[in-house]
Amino acid sequence: MxxxxxxxxxxxxxxxxxxxxxxxxxxxxxxxxxxxxxxxxAYRSARLRSAAxxxxxxxxxxxxxxxxxxxxxxxxxxxxxxxxxxxxxxxAMAGIPAEIVVSVQSGVLRDFVVVDARTVAPMYILRxxxxxxxxxTVHFAxxxxxxxxxxxx
Amino acid sequence: xxxGIDLRPKKTCARxARxARxARxxxxxLRRGERGDAEVFGMLSFAPVMMAIVALIAAAAIFRAAQxxxxxxxxxxxxxxxxxxxxxxxxxxxIAAAQTTLLxxxxxxxxxxxxxxxxxxxxxxxxxxxxxxxxxxxxxLTGWFGLTDAVVRADASAVVEKHKSR
Numbered sequence: 001m002x003x004x005x006x007x008x009x010x011x012x013x014x015x016x017x018x019x020x021x022x023x024x025x026x027x028x029x030x031x032x033x034x035x036x037x038x039x040x041x042a043y044r045s046a047r048l049r050s051a052a053x054x055x056x057x058x059x060x061x062x063x064x065x066x067x068x069x070x071x072x073x074x075x076x077x078x079x080x081x082x083x084x085x086x087x088x089x090x091x092a093m094a095g096i097p098a099e100i101v102v103s104v105q106s107g108v109l110r111d112f113v114v115v116d117a118r119t120v121a122p123m124y125i126l127r128x129x130x131x132x133x134x135x136x137t138v139h140f141a142x143x144x145x146x147x148x149x150x151x152x153x
Numbered sequence: 154x155x156x157g158i159d160l161r162p163k164k165t166c167a168r169x170a171r172x173a174r175x176a177r178x179x180x181x182x183l184r185r186g187e188r189g190d191a192e193v194f195g196m197l198s199f200a201p202v203m204m205a206i207v208a209l210i211a212a213a214a215i216f217r218a219a220q221x222x223x224x225x226x227x228x229x230x231x232x233x234x235x236x237x238x239x240x241x242x243x244x245x246x247x248i249a250a251a252q253t254t255l256l257x258x259x260x261x262x263x264x265x266x267x268x269x270x271x272x273x274x275x276x277x278x279x280x281x282x283x284x285x286x287x288x289x290x291x292x293x294l295t296g297w298f299g300l301t302d303a304v305v306r307a308d309a310s311a312v313v314e315k316h317k318s319r
Contacts, residue, residue: 021199028203
């Protein structure tokens with residue numbers, strides 16, 4: 001009996017060593033996944049944010065001039081603004097699949113262009129740990145502003 | 154107890170002499186010592202794998218940081234260039250802005266190429282591409298595993314104001 005116990009203990013000790021080693025390797029691999037995948041997500045997020053801001057700001061420049069003369073109200077040409085925002089966004093996110101929803105909302109004195117952009121950052125390493133992807137969203141609003149408000153502007 | 158059975162230990166013939174064996178405690182001690190060696194060897198066999206992953210982590214951290222910096226430089230380049238009406242002046246200012254952004258990051262990049270294109274006055278779209286070679290020489294582990302450098306590329310664009318007059 002005693003020899004069986006000894007033998008089992010010996011096997012278990014060897015097993016414990018392997019498990020410990022594998023655990024450290026897996027832990028390090030997870031750390032690598034965090035750095036690589038979340039770093040990629042951060043890069044994608046920066047791109048998405050930049051693209052959304054550019055799209056909204058560019059779209060907010062499409063002011064309906066005739067409406068200013070008619071009602072003295074700063075109104076955005078919704079169709080032109082939407083198509084412009086789409087074009088700017090797609091160009092800025094070239095190579096990265098992303099979605100954008102552009103809406104023109106009316107304010108008291110002026111209109112706003114509201115951009116909701118969304119992309120999915122794939123997780124190449126963290127997928128093995130149950131995290132398939134990360135959805136990134138950006139919400140940005142740009143206001144239509146008349147050309148000159150201050151001197152020398 | 155039935156009568157006639159003798160339970161007293163019987164005298165038997167002497168066995169042939171065995172070769173001398175070490176005591177049980179001695180064997181256990183030797184085995185334990187050898188087992189310790191096996192454990193150390195087992196952990197050491199994992200060491201190169203762990204070192205390779207640590208090298209990957211270091212390289213990935215620098216690469217991702219460089220990628221974000223390169224994109225920031227490209228975006229800054231396009232934005233500054235599009236703020237100028239004059240294409241020549243815009244290009245010079247854009248490239249200078251990109252270089253300043255790259256210098257501010259403290260990430261060692263070599264062979265930096267900044268290309269600016271498309272500036273043709275109001276309404277045109279200015280594109281900026283930043284390419285750089287990222288060296289991992291400062292990290293000793295990465296060199297051991299063949300990771301010496303990587304190329305970082307980022308692009309951005311901006312539109313020159315349509316009704317820009319100056």
